[in-house]
Amino acid sequence: MKVGRRSFLSFIIGGAAGTAITPLPWKLMDDASIWSQNWPWTPVPPDGEYSYVNSVCTLCPGGCGISVRKVDDRVVKIEGMKGYPVNAGGICVLGLSGHQLLYSPTRVKSPLKRVGKRGEGKWEKISWDEAISEVAKKLSEIRSKGESHSVGSIVNADSGTIPNLFKRFLTAYGSPNFMTMPSMQDSYKMTLQLMQGVNAQAGFDAENADFILSFGSGIIDGWGSPVRMFKANSTWKANGKKVVQIEPRLSNTAAKSDKWIPIKPGTEAALALGLANVIITNSQHSQKISQSSGFESFKKLVQNEYSTDKVSQITGIDSASIVSLAKTFASASKPLAICGRGQGSTPGSLNEFMAVHALNALVGNINEQGGVWAVPEVDYIKWPEVNLDETATNGVQKERVDGAGSEYPHAKSLLNRLAEVVNSGDGSLEALFVTGANPLYSMPDSKAMKKAFDSIPFVVSFSSYMDETASNSDLILPNHVCLERYEDVPTTAGLQKNIIGLTRPVVKPQFSTKNVGDTIMLIAKALGGSIAEAFPWDSYEACLKETLGAKWDVLVENGFWSDSNSKTVSGEFNFYPKAMESLSNFSPVSLEGSTASYPLVLIPYDSIRLANGYIGDPPFVIKAVEDTVLNGKAACVEVNPKTGKELGLTEGRYASLHTPRGKAKVKVHLYEGIMPGIIALPRGLGHTAYDKYLAGKGCNFNELIGPAEDPVSGLDAAWGIRARLTKV
């Protein structure tokens, strides 16, 4: 201890001073900042070779062309394809996020076989061979029992090779139960059938119309082919064309229209007929229509039953507005009336469609420029007839489980009836295939749908993602996502001409997935016999090439094929007895629930920022959702401040929402744009499956509403449900 305190202190101080003048502390300081600029846990995207691949987006029925930017074999960005006839370079939020779905953690990475209870989430990875033979074994069993008709499939659409392969498979196997996801197109098709006697899709020459009367169609909320409608809307704005929006809520479409006319929901058909009355009374209707059969009885009907005063009372729109609306509509040179609520994801009341179609007929715009066109389905799928064996012959003649074609003769598919039929024991299915659809989420009364699924012993999902339906299935045979596969995309969403797009592999498959076209053919081949013979192709790609024939080269070259001359099916418009019978028996769709216990009316609304079909919102899209739509884990219900005051509800507070079908905890958003007494909830929230970025956020509107059968079409005509909103 002879080291004195003095020398010790000197050593310390000297040492500190000495270190300070060396470069060491400065170097350390510099290194620390360089480290903070290159934190190893902050990714550095690798550079590589840039390229673009054109393809077609299949995330919604819109069928937009996309240009995919790649770096090496990675997709880094999806952009709208310039010059594509549908979207001309534009793109929507969902299409832009397609690459998030490609690399999503929610993808099914290989065939999976359920090992726990259904819906428990316990899976075993199996090989493709095992998966195919598993399905074939099950199907053989069912078939050998003579129960082939009890196998069904739910497919996103009914056009294109993939749905047709499924249809062909069921036919060869011996089942009539080919079901598709419903949409307003079903109602439009049936309307054309009943009023023009044609088998065609409704196409709208929207760009050339100069007065658009929309009965609640979300023109810029995702109706039709969304990007195309956005562009049409901008064209109207640029050229001073008028849009009148009729709906009880100030939607984006209503806000961007030239005039928003709020209406008591569910009375749109009455308004259309009331307008028809004014037009006929003022003799503003076209000459041609007055010569159509049944015109006189239609005239009598609207004059007797739909006087302006009466319609005013029904709809809550004052008489003067009705008269002036009818006049402006009829005197426009190219007026166009459209319907299909919101995005048109539910079919709606057939009478409403017929009434609106009659309005178009009155102003003579059917198959005319700027009007409604009966567009024939593009018939490039010309496969040889299937040779049916005895089982198949018997099977396909059986009645469909959903009653389409029998109880409802005009309907092709009535998925909305499936739950009720199965749950009430009136019908049953032994096996069900689901592809490109998520019925357990997106069908009304999804809880009843789940119950129906629970009673089907064998459910096979072909989903690329672990969605609600896939997670409640027995076997998942994952499809490639659209950036990994070939598929033809005939665009049907209200386009006035036939366009086929080609989806093509942009990158090689990320996981052990298979094009569902190949999968279904492999299953058929495993079943052997006439079923196998129905699929003479080596692969789906070969099938596609052969099917498209000369169009294939065009598709590969341009990315799309379109009919050079626009075709329409020339079916004369007539007030056929069937349609007139339906119209004269018209009464508004009654709402489920009693006024006493459910004083409010709940309606859904669609937002382009909320995907509500097979695909759920990817992370980017859910991020773009406003906090007045989704707030934390709660969906926001729109309430008029007046209604809010009556109920003692203030902005942002929690409330409990009850309907006859279900309940949900929601947050209140006071909105001046909604009719007092009506409350609105967004569609597209409340997923229980998918990843943490989507699951558990908000509530699923479909759990709160039940289907309502349209008396003529059998399709779902429900547009809302009675509800109660209470403070919590």
Add this chain to the structure above:
Amino acid sequence: MLPFSFEWVWDLSHIVFMGGLHYALTIISLGMAYCILKAVVDTKQGKGGHHH
């Protein structure tokens, strides 16, 4: 801070600001250097420590 960083521009704002700064720094460091050096000299001369 020093003319080595690329933000450095020989304009009025830099001259005024950095001028003031370095002026203050110089006074402080020269003052401290003076105190320390003088303390060393003083200590060598035997001042301090015992005068209490």
Add this chain to the structure above:
Amino acid sequence: MDSALIPKGLKRCSIGKFYLGIALVGAVVLWGVYAMLLVWIKGLNQTNMNDSYGFALWIWADLGIIALGGGAFFTGFLRYIIGKDELKNIINYAVVIGFVCYASAQLILGIDVGQPLRGWFIFWHANVHSMLTEVAFCLTCYFGVLVIEYIPLLLENRQIDKVPFFHNLGHNMHEIMAIFAATGAFLSFFHQGSLGGVAGVLYGRPFAVREGLFIWPWTFFLFTWSAAAFGPCFTLFVTRLTEKITGKKLVKQNVIDLLAKIAGWMMGTYIIAKIIDTWYWATVTAPSKGFTFMDFYSDNSFYGIWILIAEIVVGGIIPALILLSPKGRSNSTALFTAVSLACIGVLINRWVMVLQVMAHPVMTFENWFLYVPSWQEVATTILPVAGGIIVIALSYRYLPIFPQEKELNP
């Protein structure tokens, strides 16, 4: 046990009692250090700040303690430059308090920035047009000056003073302290001002923005002035608090009276300038940007006109009047009330110039943004306060801070 370290002739409490107190405050320090580590390791998501509230509790704390610490530079300025010799009896304590305040401010800034490891970029890549650069430079330099002012005090510790070198060093530093003090005053003038400039230059924020002189908005001068007015109040406040805790008179009344009187004059003139500034802003500046005066004090649940009254009347006019009256100054309760109110007043001023600026919506379609700090923010703000108490307690115990203590407590 530590009597060899305690200045000769002065009485201190028992070592057990002292360190028990230190331990209690130390526990608070540890809590703060825990929060600080959380913030450093996990990031600023530990706070309740958000994209509308980039500046919040911490920046307020910085502005507040630097204003309160202004007693050091202004007392130094009065003592060494103006020659108010009596103030030598309180200058030591003013320096210790200032040192604590500035050290705290630096610590909080180190926690507040998102990338503390790159904090030095503010010096190296300095943008001379930014008020914050001016703040950083002057604040750091002035902290250096405070260290220089604090060192001779440390060297006066009975044991350290025995070392001839340290004795000589302390002596020499005392000799030229006026130069350091003058530099400190110069630096303080700029950094106190530029702290005011931080808000005043925000021409995108109508609540904060002010016209001014050359590059300096009026808030620049108001902040310097208010620091000079309110800083000594905090020195007096802490001195009085220390006297209450120790149960001893430590500074003679004439010294207190002189500092209080000067603070009173500064405060009185400041508050007149502040009223004129507010008036001009309310009637000319804000309306030119489309705002009425009451737009800034309505439509929200917290920021009402009360806060302006609290700042200007309760925390400004009233203490100024008390301090300006000889009667008020001589009454110890009145004096203590005045300096307390003054401290609150300046803290409110700094609060509104940071938090209300952020809270007030500028775009017509936005609403007021209200914010409540997270516990981590509160803990890290209390941390330097607790740390400061320990530094002050240790300094008081082991250093001859109050030249008049022996005389007043024979």
Add this chain to the structure above:
Amino acid sequence: MKEEGKHNKKAKKYGMVINLDNCTGCGACMVACMAENNVPFKEDESDKLDSITWMRVYKLANGESYPDADICYLPRPCMHCEGYHGHSPCVSVCPAVATDYNHDTGIVSQIYTRCFGCRYCMGACPYHARYFNWWDPVWPEGMTKYLSPNVSARMRGIVEKCSFCFHRHQLAMDKAFLEGRTELEENEYQTSCTQACPAGAITFGDLNNPHHKVNQMVKPDNKHGGRPGDPNAFRLLERLGTNPKVYYISSKEWVRRAGDNYLANEDRTVQQH
């Protein structure tokens, strides 16, 4: 602040014109921006005060009651304010020159590795266009594959904002250079949001160039701080003197009035011109 472009006659002033009549509020601009610029996402993004959206679409209401209520969407990128001679509100306050006004392009840059996260710029920006990385950016497993090498991923603790897709400018300039040109065609440099907008509501270009659509649409008066010559055009918070380079067009007076603050008795058109 380097100001070499100050006296360059060919200096560009890139800016944007957003037609609010056409804007449908679909959010494509927001998502196109996120995709282009490697913007991260978290589990909960419904707290919009902690949600990085360089481009954010605001929903404006006219304040009337049903059925007179009206709404309008307003996309808000960074305004790339010129302020007075490039003294944008944010650039002039940044203590470390981590954000800069480029006098050649009029673009306000943000240097992520320079920023040390003091957030003074966020306080200075009245548009809330600046975002802080409160969290480390984390992508779910596999998703980092889609990150674009053109834009670096930002680390926690720093500020970021819209860059008018400046990397696209660099790429276009590189291409032009290889082709022996020094000038870009109007369509060679477009931002991701402009390109994506399905309604064609966003127009981007050089405000100084009379041949560019943006110039023709709003007729900016550079002698008076770039204020718009078109009566339906306006800028956000024009009266603050931020001199933003994003212009809006609306045929509705209530929307134009919502763009700035006015005293109750003030006539907007008089105040703006």
